[in-house]
Amino acid sequence: MGNQSTTTGKNRAPSDGRSLLREQDLRADADSYDLDADSASDPCAALFLAGARAGDLRYLERREFPRESDRLHRLESLGEVELSWRLDQRHQAVVRPGRGILALLTVGRGDGVAVVAARTADAAEAGAAALAQRLREEPGEPEDLEVCFWTGGGNVWRDRRRIEAPALAEVAANYPVAVRARFEELASMDEPGGGSLILWHGPPGTGKSHALRALGREWRGWCSLHYVTDPEVFLGSGTSYLMQIVRERADDGDDGRPWQLIALEDAGELMAADARSETGQALSRLLNLTDGCSARACGRSSS
Numbered sequence: 001m002g003n004q005s006t007t008t009g010k011n012r013a014p015s016d017g018r019s020l021l022r023e024q025d026l027r028a029d030a031d032s033y034d035l036d037a038d039s040a041s042d043p044c045a046a047l048f049l050a051g052a053r054a055g056d057l058r059y060l061e062r063r064e065f066p067r068e069s070d071r072l073h074r075l076e077s078l079g080e081v082e083l084s085w086r087l088d089q090r091h092q093a094v095v096r097p098g099r100g101i102l103a104l105l106t107v108g109r110g111d112g113v114a115v116v117a118a119r120t121a122d123a124a125e126a127g128a129a130a131l132a133q134r135l136r137e138e139p140g141e142p143e144d145l146e147v148c149f150w151t152g153g154g155n156v157w158r159d160r161r162r163i164e165a166p167a168l169a170e171v172a173a174n175y176p177v178a179v180r181a182r183f184e185e186l187a188s189m190d191e192p193g194g195g196s197l198i199l200w201h202g203p204p205g206t207g208k209s210h211a212l213r214a215l216g217r218e219w220r221g222w223c224s225l226h227y228v229t230d231p232e233v234f235l236g237s238g239t240s241y242l243m244q245i246v247r248e249r250a251d252d253g254d255d256g257r258p259w260q261l262i263a264l265e266d267a268g269e270l271m272a273a274d275a276r277s278e279t280g281q282a283l284s285r286l287l288n289l290t291d292g293c294s295a296r297a298c299g300r301s302s303s
Helices: 032-036 043-054 121-137 168-174 177-187 208-219 231-236 240-246 248-253 267-271 277-289 293-298
Strands: 059-066 080-086 091-098 101-108 111-118 144-151 157-164 223-228 259-264 300-302
Touching: 043 080, 043 091, 043 101, 043 111, 059 121, 091 121, 101 121, 111 121, 144 208, 144 240, 168 177, 168 208, 177 208, 208 223, 208 259, 231 240, 231 259, 240 259
Parallel strands: 144 223, 223 259, 259 300
Antiparallel strands: 059 111, 080 091, 091 101, 101 111, 144 157
């Protein structure tokens, strides 16, 4: 954004320890489009601009930086938190790192932005650079699990992001004894066994998704998790979609992990007795993928 001046309003700067939310007569309408578009009607952006105006912070500096986590951890260590707004894939916050400086922080979808308002150009530039450097290097929380979400159709689209994943000990007690024993046996593996295809089935709400996240967390040292949201397209559109996921490990790195766990959402329909002939062909492709050399190429698949 460079060095720019903001308009000076009549509001006085809030005293130390007093919240901008209480000081400003702020009106902001926010809907999902506004939030996704990072528009000025976003409450965090509106509060940031109001605070800059109230504090007579005339110089703004913007820095972009790469970032894996889509959460702002330990915000209080950055300064006084005025507002924190978390969405599914984005986290935005307004903080005051020090006297005479205000920051608008946004992270998500693999990158981040720090916008700093200050009374001098040098202070704004130094503050933005320091925040960008610090947030670039900040590690994720221990319970975070990196997952690649895939969607096919006209073009194959990948969204790599971190999600919260429970520890096995936290969820094991939620399952019947027999299921728990098999689950713990599976989670304790440090490489694939004889079978390459796992079918998890059960009514909605029985904990399949939590078990998958816990399994991904247990295996993350040697296996990356890939989640396919449209299995009928994945298995029914030829081999291009399928092979793009299989090649992911070789192309840009699952950090040296030799195996992939490919999870197919609602794949039980592929095995129903009344499945259409096209679906039957998709099931055959799935079985071929997890057999012999194909299984060695893509690792363990889960549906």
